[in-house]
Amino acid sequence: MNKAALFEQIQKKKSFLCVGLDTDPSKIPAHLLDTEDPIFEFNKAIIDATKDYCVAYKPNIAFYEALGVKGWESLQKTLDYIPSEIFTIADAKRGDIGNTSKMYAKAFFESMNFDSITVAPYMGEDSVTPFLEFDNKWVILLAATSNKGGLDFQYQKIENGQMVFEKVLEKSLEWGNEKNLMYVVGATRADFLEKVRKIVPNSFLLVPGVGAQGGSLEEVAKYGMNDTCGLLVNSSRGIIYASNSEDFAEVASAEAKKLQEQMAVMLEKYS
Numbered sequence: 001m002n003k004a005a006l007f008e009q010i011q012k013k014k015s016f017l018c019v020g021l022d023t024d025p026s027k028i029p030a031h032l033l034d035t036e037d038p039i040f041e042f043n044k045a046i047i048d049a050t051k052d053y054c055v056a057y058k059p060n061i062a063f064y065e066a067l068g069v070k071g072w073e074s075l076q077k078t079l080d081y082i083p084s085e086i087f088t089i090a091d092a093k094r095g096d097i098g099n100t101s102k103m104y105a106k107a108f109f110e111s112m113n114f115d116s117i118t119v120a121p122y123m124g125e126d127s128v129t130p131f132l133e134f135d136n137k138w139v140i141l142l143a144a145t146s147n148k149g150g151l152d153f154q155y156q157k158i159e160n161g162q163m164v165f166e167k168v169l170e171k172s173l174e175w176g177n178e179k180n181l182m183y184v185v186g187a188t189r190a191d192f193l194e195k196v197r198k199i200v201p202n203s204f205l206l207v208p209g210v211g212a213q214g215g216s217l218e219e220v221a222k223y224g225m226n227d228t229c230g231l232l233v234n235s236s237r238g239i240i241y242a243s244n245s246e247d248f249a250e251v252a253s254a255e256a257k258k259l260q261e262q263m264a265v266m267l268e269k270y271s
């Protein structure tokens with residue numbers, strides 16, 4: 001999917017919501033556990049219930065690979081079930097020496113046909129560029145992550161006074177551009193969004209960390225939105241586990257709708 005098509009969806013749905021499919025068998029409502037593929041049944045119900053309110057789905061690959069072959073099957077079925085106009089993100093956080101990154105790219109872009117994949121920048125150019133060789137596919141580079149451990153490296157200052165995440169953003173522009181690169185910036189790091197926007201004013205940002213991690217949607221929109229929205233704000237647990245009983249899909253739908261309604265207001269106000 002290209003940038004224009006993504007923005008068209010955002011305008012049509014008045015939403016920049018990404019629903020995170022971090023599907024954990026220990027949190028699936030009991031009545032689904034007797035089915036042949038509880039993970040897929042859960043995801044299917046969540047997708048049916050939220051697809052009108054979101055523009056992206058982000059399966060977190062760890063939750064699927066933890067289950068072995070069955071997990072990969074559930075992931076493929078989930079991906080096939082997502083409506084084609086909705087952007088898909090493999091949250092896999094990959095990146096390795098060049099020939100290995102190429103295989104990761106083939107796995108997620110060719111075998112599985114995701115629109116995008118999250119990539120760790122730590123191993124540098126040859127670990128990232130193999131993912132950029134695919135038409136109409138996106139790399140979402142980890143820049144300023146939402147977790148506490150992000151402070152260990154990403155916010156350290158280097159000689160020129162820049163923080164490491166600023167260097168990552170700047171360097172990445174030698175490899176790609178706003179048509180094939182997005183960046184992860186945690187909602188818990190909204191105070192850095194102005195710095196981010198100075199370096200990548202027109203790029204899309206994937207923003208996890210609202211809801212369960214406590215980030216503010218309003219702050220993210222205020223400092224991060226650009227004239228093509230430029231944001232995909234993710235919520236996983238806050239939507240998919242809002243209820244753990246038979247009404248889980250209904251409650252997930254209500255949570256997604258609530259976020260979409262707030263986003264509609266913010267699109268009017270800030271974009």
Ligand SMILES: O=c1ccn([C@@H]2O[C@H](COP(=O)(O)O)[C@@H](O)[C@H]2O)c(=O)[nH]1
Pocket residue numbers: 020022060091144145146147184185186208209210211212213234235236237238
């Ligand atoms: O900096 C990052 C990068 C990725 N994530 C991922 O996003 C979701 C957040 O889930 P919530 O339940 O909405 O907190 C999850 O898949 C993380 O692995 C992140 O949180 N922060």
